Amino acid sequence: MKHPLTRESALHLLARDPEQLRLQAHAKRCEQCPEEEATYLIMRIVSYTNICVANCSYCAFYRRPNDPEGYVLSDEAIFKKIDDLLAIGGSLVAMEGGFHPKLKIDHYEKLFRSVRARYGDAIEIYGPTIVEVIFIARSSRISLEEALVRLQKAGLRWIPGGGAEILTDAWRQKLSPLKYSVSEYLDGMELAQRLGYGTTATMVIGFGESWEDRIEHLEHIRALQNKTGGFSSFLLWTYQSDNTALGGSRISNEEYLKAVALSRLYLDNIPVIRASFLTQGAQGPAALKWGASDFDVVLEDQVTQKAGTILETNVEKVLEWVKAAGITPKKRTPFFVTSKG
Template identity: 50%
Template sequence: MGNAVATDNQLVEIAAKVNQRLRITDDDARWLWKNASDADLCSLAGVVRSRFHAPDACTYMVMRIINYTNVCVAQCDYCAFYKLPGADGGYVLSHEDVFAKLDELRALGGDLAAFNGGFNPQLPLSYYCDLFASIRARYGDSIEFYALTIAEFLYLADHAKLSYGETAERLKAAGVRWITGGGSEILTEDFRARHSKFKYTVDEYFFAQRAIVEAGLKTTATMVIGFDETLDERIEHLERTRKFQDETGGLASFLCWTFKPYFTQIGGIEITTSEYLRHLALSRIYLDNIPRIRTSVLTQNERALDGLRFGADDFDLPIEDEVTQKAGATISLDFERILTYARQLGYAPVYRHVANASQ
């Protein structure tokens, strides 16, 4: 009984903090993960969610991730997509290839594309600037695009021997408005040493993201769970993200998805949807300064919409992403079935147009 009372008291104290808009600590986050029920997490996440969104409100986008190249020298052990330079099967998309994918996206009602490739030493900065300028000239504001991830941006700046600020300005002049927080996975140095030793450090990641914000570009936060990361590593990732948002206010959203282990070097067993949803709720409670928390249909299919009860308010309906599909993700184009599930949960999904919008 003594332990039960202490547990109840701790939950009451954390709930009081959340209700009074006081920030939870790392120790609070650890306690919630280990002790709080799903119902407790849903309730607390709902309190923070309600500061930004109506209880039954949620938004979605129809989007496509365009993998413009699969050539990469990073050699991350969790990736089933990349080909080393010179290997059979390597490719780089032409402008016409990209336009065809964008036209198909528009035909399916989408208006957002995200570009994700890798560290391709054969592609100079001019390739990216020419590609993005041609997209902006062809489509104007009818399509928006997330140009590169921060990880790719880091490699591109290094390869071009330019500062992060100079690289951001070059891309901005080519019509780029967004560079997303992709390539973060788990933002701890130990994780990177274990799994992506040729990627950039956590400090370099945030230095680059700060330069992106200072250049007037928009950006996001991302996180991938389900490798071999510890609870402390997950919390460190959230802590560094919250701190960056405190300092810059530059993060429009936070998206978390799950690692797909199939056909990867690291392998392993995919974590359960239940674990994903609990982490989503913990993220919503902890990241009290980020307005939009996004749940991942790409990796969780329609079960991702249960995340709306765990603090999320937004989701993608993706039509393609070779990186996650190569590792076992499946994609459904039956958008109405997925939206119907959201409505059955009590939410009223509204299409969120990113093109020419603030977020």
């Protein structure tokens, strides 16, 4: 498939007037969503455990096994969080944890089965990221395929794109060497797509990576999308640096917006680019004019909150930000139409 942007032309575009980049990305975004509209849903990220042995240098959330602050949420605690989400019109719960060494595949089967049994289709579930599923499979001494099939039978339908961070092996080594290589990540996502899971793609920026590194990441996602058509959306967010071993500082919203625009143009084979209000807060709506056409109102995300994010959980207030930018927010269901139909 021929694409409008190559690695070289992307760098060239980035060197030009940012307004040119914005206008091109906005025009592309308006091909699939009216200019004066953006879609959204209300969700929360439930971190069912904070015990993790992955040791990511950018993470302020995890606790090592035996740490007194470590926890595993009970089913009742998870149900309460979902009940609260449903009560305010939420429709998506992302259930993510870390690399917990003692939780095996049967724990996750029981978890997803119990959520699906209690809520049916009233709530959609984003499950563990593919790196977590690889860890679960290996610690349960089963293949990745068996783990994915068993989770699917327990009611899971989505593997979200988290765990990608920056898809270059050099950055993976620096940020989270235990979180598998680029090819293991991509092969895992391809397998999930082949088995019929819905998937999303993500990228996290602001670790100090170059534009070339970001373009390499986009290139991997675009190539896999050409092969499978399995990604329904792409979400870009920024590294939050408080309380982390890696340290550093946050990148500017201007740099974030340029990256959103670049993503919209580079990933011309992915239907929806999502803006991260989670990390960009009240500056998030600007991204809806730089190539993004969708956003989440997020009630909870322990991982970024521990690293300094202050979430706005008043849904009406978040929608007012969007309206103030001249855009009408349209609530959507969690089910994107993918290129698979």
